[in-house]
Amino acid sequence: MRAPLRVGILVAVLMGSGCTPAPDKPALDVLHRAEEVLVRDCMARQGFTYEPRPRTPAPDVERFPYVVDDLEWARANGYGRAERRQLEQEASSTASYYGGLPKEQQKAWLAAYHGDRASGLKADLPFGGTVGHSDQGCAARAWQDLYGDMREWFRVSRITDALGQMRVGQTSRDERYVAARKRWQECMSAEGFAAGAPLSFRIQQLEYEGADAEARDRAAAMSEARCAARSELSTVARQLDAANASALEKKYRAEYDTAERLRQAALPRARDVLTRSSDHLVSQ
């Protein structure tokens, strides 16, 4: 998953928590679309096809990283199966093109996109490891063109992405969350569903592809939302998430500030790219 999606998940949670300044979603959409156009143009210059992709294949995870807790959304969308399917279709053209290339051309396509194996870009992750990435491919070139400093953008975006994962981990392991999740499980059982944990239950539901899948999704998702309220899992998760987000933001203030500064500086460039490209990729 590319960086904008990771940021999107982070943003969704932070905005939901209501406690931490976060980049606004429309701005992220603009940046993502511009980055995709820049990658497309870079690939085209090397003789390859690349069509801009949607920002996320699973918007439901952005909306509900812990548990589906919006009953009306669940009633209308189930688990977001239709939206996932639409986004998959939007992302399929480049994959189809790539799949039809001879093997050697596929290697060349990947080299054009990712660059080589060397780690020209580096970021020290907060939970260990120094992740590397080539600075030679079209992905890195797009970061340079958009953010003006691919090295700094890679560093702070990878770190803040990792902090988003840490925050979800901290929340999910908190004993108050665990207790609420157990109440949620009991509630789901009473509703007729054997659910281990909300996200895996959602995944399990989405794996079913029968003709009545969407109707089953809606029934399950509505039970999930009702139980999220009854068990207070929704409230507990949001409160803990907000507290953990706040603590991490204080600890890694410099990285968050730098990421936001780079985004703000990139926005005019992104709008210019989109204007010039007349690209109309549907935003997420």
Added chain:
Amino acid sequence: MTHQAKKGNRSMRKLLAAVIAAAIVGTPSVAHAAPEPTAPPAAVKQSKPDGTIAGSLRAGVKPMADRNGLFYVYSDDMGSDQTYAGNSTQWPTGWNDKVDQLWNNGFPGSQDDVNIYDYPWHVGAYACIGNGDFWNLREDDYVFSWTHAHDDSGFELDPLWETVHDRGTSHKWVDWCGNNNTL
């Protein structure tokens, strides 16, 4: 317990996991719990036996289409890569428990990140390498940062915060890094 004894114990557990996994291949999927994403290093979780691994194993045996692009697993001992377009339930001898570098040169799109597991069949704690990323594991700084928990498994297999270096055993392509183990 001595280092040798610990290592032997772990090898036995990996072998047992592989045997149990092989025994249940083909069984229908059942309800399973999500992997539990991890807390920061201060909350180190110690390994302990409790439950069975069936649920986790079933979550890992879903047939997967081959990926476009490749995941590279390099071993200093072997001096070469194993390259994978799809998933692997167990890396071969020489790479299993011997990994020194990882490179995700996968096609960007759905399922373009890779979970790396300590145990065969995508069991136990895992780390996740993003699309296009390269990890040099030799400094022993990458750790298994996500794990299963609170499922009905009876066999605690998560060496949370243990280093990926010389421990990685299997991998699976996923849609995103994080709480995604059943995807």
